[in-house]
Amino acid sequence: MKPEQKDIYTSLAPLYDTLMGDVDYESWADFIDEIMQTHHYDPQNILELACGTGALALSLAELECYSITATDLSASMIKIAQQKAAEFELNVDFFPMNYLDILIEKKFDCIYTVFDSVNYLKEKEEINTFLLNTYRILNPGGxxxxxxxxxxxxxxxxxxxxxxxxxxxxxxxxxxxxxxxKERIHYNEFEIEELDQETGKVINSFREIHTQRAYSLHEMLSIVEQTPYHLVAKYAGFDLIDADENSARVTMVLKCQNLQ
Ligand SMILES: C[S@@+](CC[C@H](N)C(=O)[O-])C[C@H]1O[C@@H](n2cnc3c(N)ncnc32)[C@H](O)[C@@H]1O
Structure with a gap:
């Protein structure tokens, strides 16, 4: 049977939490919380973009100090996030949304997105659009x-x-x-088979190809420079330690300078 090609994070959604089984989202939520509390005087309204199945937003919700909205392009991922929120009785407003086409009028104190979600943007112009779109819905100082x-x-x-x-x-x-x-493109191709629970036979098969663009710190800083954002910090890994060109993952912290 030829595998059906699906949109990313459609067939992968029911497997996602298993694939991420080793990821410590609670510590990651603590890191995001630490950044918000360090660089914002009173963060209350929070928006997560590309939240996946909601692990980080739900960990933050357990702290009971934020009003959290969380969105993702994939309706399949959002459905699982909503089911988990209901199961654990946690209050997060989850809904599908493309972070390149933000359709929210409300403004937020902090917006965050984690786990390489921005690397799905393969053109520098798209990162620029992402930055300008988020700027528009941040409160002053956000x-x-x-x-x-x-x-x-x-x-x-x-x-x-x-x-x-x-x-x-x-x-x-x-x-x-x-x-x-050479192109700095990382390809992850998933072949997924759905098995009959009784016989173990394959009843469906799907393919998802994920392509992400790796960015150097230098490239990212030059994109940010062209936006109205003020660079507050760039952290390496999961500590408040300054990133450099040798960092494998960098967390950027940008501030909205709009004072009206
Ligand atoms: C590696 S997963 C990370 C998910 C989640 N942040 C986590 O830590 O588990 C990348 C996520 O980015 C989402 N995504 C990719 N492109 C997007 C876009 N244009 N708008 C919103 N979400 C997007 C995918 O649907 C997927 O859930």
């Missing part, structure tokens, strides 16, 4: 916090990610990962 993955991260992780396989509930998956260092 923060945009986002991480991105650098070429170093792709070079270090590609062998580890390639040929990964596993089982998640009624699904079996296989990942092929490759990095084009």
């Amino acid at each position: 923060l945009l916090i986002y991480d991105f993955s650098t070429p170093k991260n792709s070079l270090e992780s590609v062998d580890f990610l390639n040929n990964e396989e596993g089982v998640a509930g009624k699904y079996r998956y296989f990942r092929n990962s490759r990095y084009d260092a």
Whole structure:
């Protein structure tokens, strides 16, 4: 049976939490909380972009000090996030939204997005659009916090990610990962098989190809320079430590200077 090609994070959605089983979202939420509390005088209304199945937003919601809205392009990922919020009785307003086409009129004190979600933007102009769109819905003094993955991260992780396989509930998956260092594009191709629970036979098969662009710190800083944002900090890893060109993942903290 020829695998059906699906939009990204459609067939992968039911497997996503298993694939991310080793990710410590509670510590990641603590890191985002620390950044917000360090660089904003009183963060209250928070927006997460590209929230996936909501793990980080739900961890932040447990702190009970923020009003949280969380969005993602994939309706399948959002549906799982909504189910988890209901199951754990946590208050997060989840809905689907493309972060390049922000349709919210409300303004926020902090907007954040994590785990390389911005690397799905393969053109510098798209990052610029993303930055200007978020600026428009931040309160004066508000923060945009986002991480991105650098070429170093792709070079270090590609062998580890390639040929990964596993089982998640009624699904079996296989990942092929490759990095084009010249174009700085990282390809992750997932083959997903849905198995009949009784016979174990494959009843459906899907393919998703994810392409992400790795950005150097220098490239990202030159994009930010062309926006009205003020650069507050650039952190390496998950600590308040200044990033440099050797950092594998960088968390940017930008401030909206609009004072009206
Ligand atoms: C690597 S996952 C990270 C999800 C989540 N932030 C986490 O930490 O688990 C990348 C997410 O980016 C979302 N995404 C990709 N392009 C997007 C876009 N243009 N607008 C909103 N979300 C997008 C995908 O649907 C996916 O859920």
